[in-house]
Each structure stands twice: as structure tokens, then as C-alpha cells.
Amino acid sequence: MKISKEIEFIIAVDALKNVNRRNYNADDSRRENTAEHSWQIIILAQILYPYAKNKENVDLLRVIRMLSIHDLVEIEAGDTFLFDEVGMIGKFEREKKSAQNIFGKLNEPLRSDFYNLWLEFEEESTPDAIFACAIDRIMPFILNSKTSGKSWTEAGVTEKQIRNMLENAITRASDEMGEAFRLLLDENIFNGKVAP
Amino acid sequence: MKISKEIEFIIAVDALKNVNRRNYNADDSRRENTAEHSWQIIILAQILYPYAKNKENVDLLRVIRMLSIHDLVEIEAGDTFLFDEVGMIGKFEREKKSAQNIFGKLNEPLRSDFYNLWLEFEEESTPDAIFACAIDRIMPFILNSKTSGKSWTEAGVTEKQIRNMLENAITRASDEMGEAFRLLLDENIFNGKVAP
Numbered sequence: 001m002k003i004s005k006e007i008e009f010i011i012a013v014d015a016l017k018n019v020n021r022r023n024y025n026a027d028d029s030r031r032e033n034t035a036e037h038s039w040q041i042i043i044l045a046q047i048l049y050p051y052a053k054n055k056e057n058v059d060l061l062r063v064i065r066m067l068s069i070h071d072l073v074e075i076e077a078g079d080t081f082l083f084d085e086v087g088m089i090g091k092f093e094r095e096k097k098s099a100q101n102i103f104g105k106l107n108e109p110l111r112s113d114f115y116n117l118w119l120e121f122e123e124e125s126t127p128d129a130i131f132a133c134a135i136d137r138i139m140p141f142i143l144n145s146k147t148s149g150k151s152w153t154e155a156g157v158t159e160k161q162i163r164n165m166l167e168n169a170i171t172r173a174s175d176e177m178g179e180a181f182r183l184l185l186d187e188n189i190f191n192g193k194v195a196p
Numbered sequence: 197m198k199i200s201k202e203i204e205f206i207i208a209v210d211a212l213k214n215v216n217r218r219n220y221n222a223d224d225s226r227r228e229n230t231a232e233h234s235w236q237i238i239i240l241a242q243i244l245y246p247y248a249k250n251k252e253n254v255d256l257l258r259v260i261r262m263l264s265i266h267d268l269v270e271i272e273a274g275d276t277f278l279f280d281e282v283g284m285i286g287k288f289e290r291e292k293k294s295a296q297n298i299f300g301k302l303n304e305p306l307r308s309d310f311y312n313l314w315l316e317f318e319e320e321s322t323p324d325a326i327f328a329c330a331i332d333r334i335m336p337f338i339l340n341s342k343t344s345g346k347s348w349t350e351a352g353v354t355e356k357q358i359r360n361m362l363e364n365a366i367t368r369a370s371d372e373m374g375e376a377f378r379l380l381l382d383e384n385i386f387n388g389k390v391a392p
Binding site: 001002003004006007009010011013014015016017018025026027029032033035036038039040042043044046047048050051060061064065068069106110139142143146176177179180183 | 197198199200202203205206207209210211212213214221222223225228229231232234235236238239240242243244246247256257260261264265302306335338339342372373375376379380
């Protein structure tokens with residue numbers, strides 16, 4: 001069968017549906033998983049693309065492709081909560097190994113293509129990666145802002161932590177996303193969902 | 197806030213994570229939901245794109261965008277099992293109303309853009325829609341083929357039903373996908389997962 005490697009790969013990545021993230025779905029019924037999150041940021045990228053800074057330099061296809069595969073490393077490495085400072089230690093090395101394993105199931109050129117997209121996302125330096133990264137960071141921020149913010153209050157996340165991890169990543173990608181970040185953060189500090 | 201409509205929309209579509217489909221995840225632990233399925237077909241489109249017939253006429257960005265939003269109508273209309281002949285009656289009209297409601301939450305031009313992508317997918321006549329549709333149909337077929345096939349055996353799905361709904365949709369999009377369909381179907385009939 002000519003597409004047998006591709007079929008093995010798509011079955012292997014099914015495991016991403018079992019990787020739970022910290023934050024909750026909008027209805028607070030349960031934690032979301034990484035497959036769901038990956039889909040949601042692909043929608044978000046499309047609706048916020050008109051607001052990307054220098055969007056003539058941002059390639060929406062590459063952004064979406066990055067977003068779709070950047071979390072596949074979590075199948076082996078697990079999800080690391082953005083505000084878990086201990087968990088963040090060694091994250092890149094763990095995920096790099098996982099990237100080699102998961103993308104290694106594919107033939108070339110797709111193997112290198114996916115691996116390089118993953119690496120580009122992690123390095124956050126190209127226009128595509130900067131926009132993709134901002135989308136990935138603002139999504140759980142929006143979810144927490146518009147719901148009870150349970151994953152923030154559970155972990156006692158502070159304004160400083162949020163600013164450190166999100167503010168620059170979001171504002172460098174889009175003025176309008178930056179505005180939303182500031183307004184929603186103020187509101188959430190005022191509401192007591194974020195510790196001052 | 198300049199992106200307030202976009203934020204409302206992304207929160208509204210979160211409900212897709214609660215729409216369960218008939219078939220099961222690869223580990224048979226539970227039924228998959230439509231958000232997870234939407235993500236998985238975006239991966240599948242990328243890895244099978246090299247096998248698309250006349251792929252110079254297939255625009256991968258448009259295919260992925262279609263796949264990402266085509267099931268948003270299920271938030272209101274629910275998922276209809278492909279082999280549920282009664283459920284399929286009136287499906288298009290129900291989903292059309294749902295498409296108008298969900299995409300109506302966005303400003304132009306995105307509202308019409310998404311609506312037209314949804315409609316193009318449903319009509320299955322452009323090269324992009326034909327490839328996207330084949331990807332959407334072959335994904336649950338692969339999942340059932342490579343697992344216990346519980347959603348097929350639960351519903352007593354027959355070879356004829358599968359051929360009617362999938363064979364032409366898949367083979368017209370790709371020779372290699374057509375080959376996989378035939379080989380896996382034979383195997384599944386032999387294994388007794390599909391009723392002859």
C-alpha cells in the first residue's frame with residue numbers, strides 16, 4: 001500500500017486527543033486536550049490574521065501548518081503548563097527528542113518539513129513563527145478571561161507571570177491583540193481571577 | 197476593544213469540543229469529538245496532499261481552511277452519522293441555517309468567506325472541495341480499519357453502505373487513497389468488521 005507510512009502516522013498522532021492541558025473548556029466542564037486546542041488556534045489564526053503586524057510578510061498557510069503540528073511533541077513529552085517554572089526546565093530538549101521520534105515516522109521530505117516547522121515555531125524569530133506563537137499564547141488567555149479562569153486561580157497565577165510569558169509575545173505580533181491583552185488583563189485583575 | 201467580535205466567535209466555537217461523533221479514538225477509550233476530528237483531518241490533508249490528483253489545481257491553504265470550519269455547523273445541527281440514512285434527510289437545510297448563525301457572528305469579509313468555504317465543501321465540485329471531502333471521509337474509515345471498528349460493528353455497517361458513501365468520493369481525489377481504500381476494505385470484510 002503506497003500510503004502505509006502516512007496511515008501509521010495519522011494513527012500514531014491520534015494519541016494527542018489524550019493529552020490534557022491545564023485550562024478548561026469555555027463551559028468549565030473539563031480540561032481541554034491538545035488536539036482540541038490545536039484545532040481552535042487554527043481557527044483563531046484565520047480570524048486574527050487581518051490584524052497581524054506586517055501581514056504581507058506572514059504566510060497564513062505556514063502559520064496554520066505550524067500550529068497544527070507544533071504540539072505533536074506532547075504525545076511523548078506531555079503538556080507543560082506555561083506558568084510551571086520547574087516544568088519549563090529542559091522542556092526544549094525533551095520536546096526535540098519527541099519531535100525526532102514522531103516526525104521520524106514519516107518519509108522525506110515531509111519528515112524534515114514538519115521538523116523544521118516545529119523548530120521554527122520554537123525559535124519564535126520569523127514573522128510566521130512570531131504570529132503563530134502569539135495566537136498559541138492568547139488562546140488560553142482568552143479562554144481563562146472569558147470563563148471562571150479556573151486554571152489561573154487553581155495555580156494562583158499572578159499578573160507578573162502573565163505579563164512575563166505573554167505580553168511581549170502578543171504585542172510584537174499585533175497591536176489589536178496587544179490592546180485586547182491589556183484590557184482583558186486589567187479586567188481579570190479587577191475581578192480577582194489574577195493575583196496582583 | 198477592536199477584536200471583540202473575534203473573541204466572541206472563538207468562545208462560541210468552543211462548543212465544538214462537546215459534539216461527539218460516532219467513531220472512537222484509536223485506543224477505543226471513548227468517542228472522538230468534532231474539534232479533535234477537525235484537527236486530525238488538517239494533519240491528514242498535509243500528509244496526503246502529495247497524492248492528490250492534479251495537485252497543481254489543489255490549494256492546500258483553502259483545503260485546510262475548509263476542513264477547519266466545515267463542521268462548525270454541528271454546534272447547532274449536531275453530528276450526523278454518515279450511514280444514518282434517516283438522519284441524512286434534511287441535513288443540508290439544517291446545517292445551512294446553522295452556518296448562517298455561526299458565521300453571522302463575524303464581520304465581513306470573514307463572514308462570507310467562511311460561509312462560502314462551507315458551501316463549497318458541501319457542494320463537492322471544485323478541486324479543493326473534492327480533495328477536502330475525500331480527506332474527511334477517509335479519516336474515520338482509517339480509524340475504524342486500524343482499530344476494533346466499533347462504530348461500524350455497533351451500527352452493522354455493510355460493504356455496500358461504505359462503498360456508496362466513500363468509494364467514489366475517495367477514488368476521484370487520489371489514486372493512492374483509492375488503493376488504500378480498496379485494500380483496507382477487503383481486509384475489514386475478511387476480518388468481519390464490515391458486514392458483507
